[in-house]
Amino acid sequence: MAALSDKRLLLCSLVLVLVSLLHFATFASSETSSVAAAEALLKWKASLDNQSQPLLSSWVGDRPCNNWVGIACEELELGVTSLNLSSFGLIGTLYNLNFSYFPNLLTIDLYNNSLNGTIPDSIGNLPKLTHLDLAYNELSGTFTPTIWNLSKLLFFHFTGNQISGRIPPEIGQMTSVQYFMVSDNSLNGSIPREIGMCKALIFLALDGNNLTGPIPASMGNLGNLSSLILQQQRTFWISSSRNRKVRQPKATIPYEKYFVRFHTSRRNLSELEQLYLYSNNISGPIPEELGLLQHVWILQLLDNNLSGPIPASIGKMSALANLRLEQNQLSGPIPTTFGNLTKLDTLFLFQNNLTGSIPTTIGNLTKLNTLVLSLNKLSGSIPASIGNLTKLTELDLRTNNLSGPIPTSLKNCTSLKRVRLEGNQLTGNISEAFGIHPSFLKISNNNISGKIPPELGEAAQLGVLDLSSNHLTGMIPKELGRLKSLLQLLLSDNQLSGSIPSEIGMLSALTDFNVASNNLSSVIPKELGEVKENRRLSQEEAQNDNLFAIWSYDGKMVYENIIDATEEFDSKYCIGVGGYGSVYKAELPTSQVVAVKKLHSLPDGEICNQKAFTSEIRALTEIRHRNIVKLYGFCSHPRHSFLVYELLEGGSLMKLLNSEEGAETLDWIKRANVIKGVANALSYMHHDCSPPIIHRDISSKNILLDQEYEAHIADFGTARLLKHDSSNWTSLAGTFGYMAPELAYTMEVNEKCDVYSFGVLTLEIIMGKHPGDLISSLTSSAFTTLNMPLKDVLDQRLSLPMNEAAREVLSIAKIAIACLNTVPQSRPTMQQVSQELSTQKLHLPSTLHMITLGEVVDL
The missing domain is CATH 1.10.510.10 (Transferase(Phosphotransferase) domain 1)
Known part of the structure; x- marks a missing residue:
């Protein structure tokens, strides 16, 4: 038993010795580390400007944890854990500060000094660093590659320096960073997609740089982000959410999360010149504070979910030249203060829920080139002051509840090329309104009366003329035969009388002509092609009589020609088979070659897909475009039902x-x-x-x-x-x-x-x-x-x-x-x-x- 006790006593003594040695080694190591840290700090102090060194007069000896200004140590053996000399007035560089001697450093705060030069590579040798603030100095060059090794960093602040180059993909290594602020530098290139790996981010400020491109899609992963500041070269961009990953298809972005936050950096948003926030899911009202942006000349908030009224304060944005608020859910009237925007050349407010009348102050916008207010609920009359807009080239007021006459002052707008007033409740006549020469004119689905003005024949560039579904009377003026560029002439559903002028038949470009549901003479000019006697041109009647519904042909003759040309749809003429029909190549006696889609038929003679047949006819008779296949006509017959198109040889x-x-x-x-x-x-x-x-x-x-x-x-x-x-x-x-x-x-x-x-x-x-x-x-x-x-x-x-x-x-x-x-x-x-x-x-x-x-x- 005595021997066992002696052994235990010896073991305890050995443990005590080992603990003492270990404590001594740790103390010696910390002493050595402290001395090395002191030497590194003193070397840096000596490199600073002569005016700066007296500010660090307490830095003497070899123990920085003993009352050195700006130095803190949590525990003696850890050595220096904090370097805080914020707003100290230091002048110099960081070249001679070797951060490798501070392995336990948690905080570097050198905010608001006059430190210049580049960031030393040794800054990446701080594995425990959580707070790095070098903002408002004069640092230049690029971010040293080693800085992205600081994986424990929570706070990264370099605002107000002269850092250049790109933000590299390695930023994705900073998975713990919560605040990343590099505003007001000279950074360029695009925001790297790897920033989406920094999922802890709460505050991200990249404004005041030369960054290009949109926000990368990966930023949709930043679920904790509450503030995003991206003012760039006096332009504020919020990227379209088309480039942002959204987990829920119907999710919306809180407006306050992504909208501008006025901040007090060296260049605040009062200097902003362009503001783009289009094609996001931004909801809520437009803030009144926009009126403070006196230098903005482009404001685009289109294609969002904005609601509520348009703030009158926008009228204070006197520099505005381009304003786009379309495709939102805005309501209420158009502010009369818009009349103050005398530099405006583009105004898009279409597809909202705007009500009230068009303000008379719109006439103050004498530089306006494009005015699009369609697809709203605007009422009242079109103001006569619109005649002041002599530079206007496009006027689109379609699909509203506008009433009253078309103002005669519109004839002052001699630059107008596109006029769309269809789908309103306009009255009066158009005889006095048009001294204009548009290329596109639609006034259909209104209550317009009176005669078609012969002066329209002077609009040499007119390509589309749609006056259908009104109360027009009188004859079709022969002067319309001068419109050599006319593609569409739609006059159906009126009360026109007399005969169709032969001059209309000379319009070689005309592809769509409809005068159905009028009181016209049954005599059709031979230039328009022969049709069945005492019949008006009517698609419905032609279809019911099994005729090929093309206004310039005899339907029965064309039907028979197609049957002959394809030898009753022999397979040797088949050039393709589709889901509900086969396509044949047919050469008509006129040498015109066409494509004929013959619909598959059922045993009882019905078309196997009547709905598709009808849809195709309805769509293609409504449209004419060089990049859309032309439908020449169709035939609905118990034996053969088909559609006839232009033949496109390329397949x-x-x-x-x-x-x-x-x-x-x-x-x-x-x-x-x-x-x-x-x-x-x-x-x-x-x-x-x-x-x-x-x-x-x-x-x-x-x-x-x-x-x-x-x-x-x-x-x-x-x-x-x-x-x-x-x-x-x-x-x-x-x-x-x-x-x-x-x-x-x-x-x-x-x-x-x-x-x-x-x-x-x-x-x-x-x-x-x-x-x-x-x-x-x-x-x-x-x-x-x-x-x-x-x-x-x-x-x-x-x-x-x-x-x-x-x-x-x-x-x-x-x-x-x-x-x-x-x-x-x-x-x-x-x-x-x-x-x-x-x-x-x-x-x-x-x-x-x-x-x-x-x-x-x-x-």
């Missing part, structure tokens, strides 16, 4: 892309032109047709090419006319792989369904094949996909696009990805797509070798 885009030889003939410029053609046609259907027309089956099989490789949208069997005042719910339609994802949970059809399909089609054209799984990877921001070079995705059968072609392809890829946003409201409109494709030229190297899909998304 379908799908067939061409699936052919090695065909794909090689379709070079990059041709592919870009195909995409632009489809975009232009869809823009026309969605924005220039009333009501808008939705195709619902945009796919490569329904794009036909002519011999010049120009695109034409075909197959309107699933098309719908979109009525804004009624339900637009429908059954599922379209081609799988092109249909918008929201159709899986809603049957409501709108323009954004076509936009999504266009995005798929566009990727297919530049890839040479259907994009398949790439779509889901792009919309989910999959890291591996975003790292993929763009060149690896492009059609490998063509050489890599260079120079101008490269710029075209890059713009196209960017737009296509935007169209594929899973949130319908976040996709661009086809009008925006069409405009971007025709104007945008991105700056990039002469090749696409170094561009990744992620960088395309971030553009």
